Amino acid sequence: MTRPPLTGFSVMVLGAAAGDAVVDAFVAAGARTTTSPDQRPAGAAPGPRWDVDAVVVGNLVGARILVDACRAAPPGGAPALRPDDVVVACTDAASVRHLVGAGLVPLVAVGPDAGPDAGPDAGPDAGTVAGAVAEHLLATRLRRVRTHAGLLEVRGHEVRLDGAALPLSPVPMALLRALSRSPGEVVDRHRLLATMHGASDLHAVEVAVARLRAGIGRAGVVETVVKRGYRLAVVDR
Template sequence: MTRPPLAGFSVMALGADAGDALVDAFAVLGARTSTGPDPRPAGPAPGPRWDVDAVVVGDLAGARVVVEACRAAPFGGVPPLRPDDVVVACTDAGAAQHLTGAGLVPLVPVGADAGADAGAVARAVAEHLLATRLRRVRTQAGLLEVRGHEVRLDGAPLQLSPVPMALLRALSRSPGEVVDRHRLLATMPGASDLHAVEVAVARLRAGIGRAGVVETVVKRGYRLAVVDR
């Protein structure tokens, strides 16, 4: 059976409630939808969780929340929401203007002053995510597919916690190429030293459960090994 196009992807709709047309439009496409950041369990990284693939802003209040989240950097680390990792879209012209004024470039499929149609936004976000966030890498252990926050190896889902998932997403952006430890460290909120990267890579390898997928390149970093690239 064919899977919905956004299966494995997570979308947050700010300024919308469950059952709204915007939320329903993404749910129909198979995305896991939410209407606000998830509370974060106690741990080294405070604040709510923004580990989603796209944020769709429906009003000015939501746009302000996005701007604040992009500017915040707890403990001098990375901000909780990074526009280079998360697609930001708008259904409201005023919200789009606020984001643009703050230096963010939202994906706005409809530019009418009255706002964008929910279905048009969902289709535009889906097209963008499938073009930029869906990665298939053939490894010696089989076909590795990364769809947003979902990973499958030869069709079987892998259960990865957020940090190993973030590392795999970073490695999958440049399959076969070395990603240095400092770049991987930047994907780990709350982590402050390179030893944390080594620990996270070990957890990633354990989660994959197959040898030879994530390779160590001595004194350089790590890479996602590919076959027939």
């Protein structure tokens, strides 16, 4: 049976509540959907965590929440939202203008020049936004890598090896996403460290790689390249 397109992906919707059309559209598409701007695990340091694949803004209030959260992030805390990290989308022109003015360029079907008085009706409907986000995530964040242990599929925050889901916590998951962007190629430890928000030394990378290998449970998938870094060992490149 075909899975919904956003199965395995995580989406945060700001400026909307459970039951709103934009939230329902992402739930129907299979995404793990939340409406809270606070994605910190219990006991974590203050500051927002963008442990999601997409942030969707439902209205101008949501746009302001997003911008304020980014500006409030402490040094060494949450990263700025980047096109290769978290996709931002919204459903009205006023939100587009607010985000663009703050330096965030959203993925939307309406431009920020839709007019100064443009309201919610100027934007695409919820289904259109969900479809645009799904198309973008499937094109940029769905990776299939053939390894000696079987087919490894990285789909947002879900990983499967030969069809079986792997239970990876956020840090090993971030490392695997970084490695999967360049399968078979060496990724140096400094690049991997940059994916680990709050970590400051290369020993943390070694620990995280050990956790990643334990989560995968199969030898030879993540290889160490001495004095250089790590890589996903692939076959049939």
